[in-house]
Amino acid sequence: MNSGRLTNFLIPLLAVLLGVIAGSIVMVISGYDPIAGYSALLYGAFGDSYYIGETIRQMTPYILSGLAVAFAFRTGLFNIGVEGQLIVGWLAAVWVGVAFELPKFIHLPLAILAAALAGALWALIPGFLKARFKVHEVIVTIMMNYIALHVTNAIIRFVLSDKSYKSEEIHESASLRSEFLQSITDYSTLHYGIIIALIAAVIMWFLLEKTTKGYELRAVGFNQHASHYAGMNVSNNIVLAMVISGAFAGVAGAMEGLGTFANISVKAGFTGVGFDGIAVALLGGNNAFGIILSALLFGALKVGALEMPSSAGVPTELVDIVIALIIFFVASSYLIRLLLTRVKKEGK
Amino acid sequence: MGVFEILQIIIPSAIFFAAPLIFTALGGVFSERSGVVNIGLEGLMVIGAFTGVVFNLTFADQFGELTPWLALLAAMIIGALFSLLHAVASISFRADQVVSGVAINFLAIGLSLFLVKKIYGKGQTDQIQVGFDKIDIPVLSDIPIIGPLLFENGYIPSYIAIALAFVVWYIIFKTPFGLRLRSVGEHPMAADTMGINVAIMRYIAVMISGALAGIGGAVYATIISRDFSHATISGHGFMALAAMIFGKWHPLGAMGAALFFGFAQSLSIVGQTIPFLKEVPTVYLLIAPYVLTILALTGFIGRADAPKALGTPYIKGKR
Structure with missing residues (x-):
């Protein structure tokens, strides 16, 4: 047991090192x-x-998209749709932020809640199709990503604006921006979202590890038949797991919409934050604490990369190569395990 | 504008947009029939597009008219080599195939943009100068009505793509190799018992998918975009994946679905010039392929069943 834990800790470290x-x-x-x-x-x-x-600031959405992917992983599902759920969450948050004028203590939570709901709703479809028709969630979530992208762009152009490429800026009362945080970081775009992301990590940990429902969700992920035999409702648990995962992804979108950008603009392609969430979750071993660490690593890689062209002449894409290789190494952990056991045997 | 004129705009452009999707979807058929999920089709197309454009720009002076064909060949080889990464990770190292495919996508776009910036010093290549010629197919283009619609003024790779679908159908359903390929994807243990080397079959299948996706990407870059940047291939690999599933893992079905998706894409682009389609917001045409795929999977358009061993690594001796 002890050596297994050690290996679980060593694999991500070795993967990063190799990357x-x-x-x-x-x-x-x-x-x-x-x-x-x-x-x-x-x-x-x-x-x-x-x-x-x-x-x-970059770490904030990464924590949340990582949690979204990890929550699905832990319950036996693969949610590649975090990207799409993030985009609809972003849209919903900005929509609420623009459309209402309310006191801050109602408006801000309402906007975040709207984002969570939108993400959850977007994930409900693949969850329902999986539970009811046994359709594989990977393909459906990929398709839902593109539907999210195109539908969101159409809504921005024709509903949120008059054929413009971006929405209006959200009202101050829905904003996560903080003059205090900006002033202590030399006017970076840091906002209060990081606190929400950290709370979300605690919620994910508590939900999965400390509640009966979380136990059920994990059980269904491990073995559907055994859970069914034990009297659990497999279909409901699959849908619930996707919905919760989608809600995390939606909140990740709210971080961009209410904090970093304060609006939403027409997107030519994906933000990438949702896909990077897969890397974050894998490297973080799908547990809440690990995800915070790996989100920090990926945030640092992405932001640090921007400095590379001017100081060292290296294209920023180098970081994407490193991230891809880290995923390869984590995914091929069989190789690393094999190497580790061989090293141990030789040590004896 | 009469019906015939409208068809004359839509149908050739549907075939035009479908060609890269057909190549890539056929590649997907090989990989998935052998039991290996290939989400990395998108990345393999990116590598193909990158190779095709760079080869074309570099060697256009030496090879002249032959350049685009040699570029396809280069993209095919590089695509196959690149897919080897996916094969090694998912077959030999038993990685989660979906995760490995995601890594392929990341790596392809990162590596190709890195190299573009290294070689050209900017984020986008120049436009290629030598492309494919448009041809009229002799005899067939003389058929009234159908001739001008289907066989006039088309690019040769489009016709090759459609012909290839029939070849792939023959290979997969009529040859011993095809039978082995399918058996490895349906029940690897039984195949292994019969003396088929599961790992080698899967390696071959994944590399064929890489080769075809490479061609698909190069065809897209040479005919449609004519240069390479971060946005050249944006979702076409996933659309090809969707076409393969919509076509129920069958080569001809995949081709039909790819043609249909090409049709939807061409409608969303040329639709603005056609009277009654102007009223339809483009967003519906843009999301149509994806919505249809979901409906197909759900069973509203006939049940689609994946190969049984899809996504599971084969571990010898494990029940």
């Missing part, structure tokens, strides 16, 4: 200086208070 090494090999082959590249990355992520603020 970073592979990244430096790519840099050497293409004629860049890896030390300069990674120094620029580190400086761009943590170099001064502005960069730290940006890193934490």
Whole structure:
């Protein structure tokens, strides 16, 4: 048991290490200086208070999209639709933020709740189809992503604006922005969303580990037949798991809509935050605490990458390569386990 | 504007948009029939598009008219090699196939943009100068009505794509190789007992899917976008995946679905010029392929069943 825990901790660390090494090999082959590249990355992520603020701001939606993917994983589902659920959540949050004028203590929670509801509703469809018709959720959620993208763009153009490419800015009373947080981080775009993300992580942990419902959801994920035999309603639990996962994704969208951007604009493609959530969840071992750490890592990679072209001449895409390789290594953990057991045997 | 003129706008452009989807969806058929989920089709198309454009820009002076064909060949080879990553991770290292496919997509877009910036010093390549020629197919284009609609003024790769669907159908359903491929995807243990090497069959299938998706991406880049940037391939791989499922994992079904999706895409683009379609908001045409796929999966358009062993790594000796 103890060595199993150790392995579970070692695999993500080794995966990151291997990813970073592979990244430096790519840099050497293409004629860049890896030390300069990674120094620029580190400086761009943590170099001064502005960069730290940006890193934490980027980490915020990553925590939530990671939680969304992980919650589904833990209940035996693969939610690739986090991206789409995030987009409709973003739309709903901005819509409520623009349409109403209310006191802050009602308006802000209402906007976040709307985002959670929209995300949950978007995830309800694949959940229901899985439970009722046994349709695989991976394909349905991928399709729902594109439907979300196109429908949201149409709503922005024709409902939220008059054929413009972006909505109006949300009212101050729905905003997550904070002058205090901005002032201590040298006017970065840091906002209060990080507190909500951390609370969400605690909620996910409590829900899955400490409640009867969470136990049921995990049981259905492990073995549908056994859970059914034990008297659990498998269909309802599948739908519920997707809905909760979608709600996390929707709130991730609210972070962008109410905090970072304060509006929503027509998107040519996906934000990527939802897909990165898969990487965050995998690396974080699908548990709430691990996700906070891996969200920090990915936030730092993404924000730090912006510094690389100007200081070291390395294209920002290097970071995408490193992230992809980290996913490969985590996914191929069979290889790492094999190596670890071999090393142990030789040690004896 | 008469019905015939309208058809003359829509149908050729539907075939035009469908060609890359057909190639890629046929690739998906190979991979998934062998039991390996390939969400990485999108990334493999990206690699194909990148290779096709870069090859074309680099060698256009040496090879002249032959360039686009050689570019397809290059994209095919690089696509197959790139898909090897997915094969190694999901067959040998027993990685979750969906996760590995997601990683392929990340890696493809990251690596190709990284190289574009390295080679050209900007985020987008130049426009290619040498493309495919449009041809009229002899004899067939002389048939009244159908001739001008289907066989006039088309690109050769489009016709190759449609012909290939029949070839793939023959390979998968009429040859020993096809039978082995399907058996590995339905019941790998039984196949193994009969002396078929499951791992090798799956490796071959995944690499064929990489090769075809590479061609699909290169065809898209050479004919439709004519350059390469981050947005060149945006969801076409997933649309091809949808076409494969909508076509019930059958090569001809996949081709039919790809043609239909091409039709929907062309409607959303040329629809503005056609009288009664102007009234339909483009968003409905944009989401049509995806909505239809979901409906098809749900069983409203006939039941679609995936190969039985799809998504599960085969571990020898495990019941």
